[in-house]
Amino acid sequence: MRVTLLGTGCPVAHVDRHGPAQVVRHDDSAVLIDCGSGVTQRLVAAGCPGRQLDAVLLTHLHSDHLVDLYQLVVSSWHQGRDRPQRVYGPPGTRRFVEGTMALWRPELAQRIAHERRPSTAALEVEVTEIAPGQRLAIGAVEVDVVEVEHQPVKHAFGFVCSGGGRRIAISGDTRYCKAL
Numbered sequence: 557m558r559v560t561l562l563g564t565g566c567p568v569a570h571v572d573r574h575g576p577a578q579v580v581r582h583d584d585s586a587v588l589i590d591c592g593s594g595v596t597q598r599l600v601a602a603g604c605p606g607r608q609l610d611a612v613l614l615t616h617l618h619s620d621h622l623v624d625l626y627q628l629v630v631s632s633w634h635q636g637r638d639r640p641q642r643v644y645g646p647p648g649t650r651r652f653v654e655g656t657m658a659l660w661r662p663e664l665a666q667r668i669a670h671e672r673r674p675s676t677a678a679l680e681v682e683v684t685e686i687a688p689g690q691r692l693a694i695g696a697v698e699v700d701v702v703e704v705e706h707q708p709v710k711h712a713f714g715f716v717c718s719g720g721g722r723r724i725a726i727s728g729d730t731r732y733c734k735a736l
Contacts, residue, residue: 558581559578559579559580559724559726560578560579560581562599563575563577563593563595563598567619574592574595575593575624577592577595579609580717580724581604582695582696582697582722583695583719585610585694585695585696586608586609586695587610587611587613587694587695587697588606588609589613590613590614590728591624591628592622592623593620593623595627596624605632605635606635606641607636607678609632612642612643613699613715614644615713615727615729616645616711616729621729622652625643629657629679633679638675638678639677640677640678640682641678641680641681642694644683644685645683646686646713648711649685650685686713688701688735697719698717699715699717699718700715700716702714702715702716702727703735704728705731705733706731709729713728714728714736715727
């Protein structure tokens, strides 16, 4: 299992720190955790473009952790992705994704008509809202969803990723919490 920190910044912009995002890879599986600013470029630099992602996990619904989600969807399509993007996140994720895609619908329709790519499947987003205690199987990576303490956020998660006899815990914003 390999983890690449793509960005460890926070809402305050800094030239040396991109928005929060990490990619966990094991065998042929790739899981993106959070989707902060600059993630599409950082994925390419890490040798894991968006077309290769098996899933996107969102720790919580703060803008700095998900601001580049639409860009990831479009960029993955341009990179030749041939399947919908799978997004897992806390309650409210479906509403956020549907609202984001609706906001950009006119721009997307223009791209589809102009670019005439063979498939638009990559422009679809499949959302699964998750809860603490769940275990997700994403390719060769198993992910345990853990509730973390990020007050006043009601639903904030960390993820314990397992594969190949290794485990790593990754969290978005949190203070110390035994659960993680």
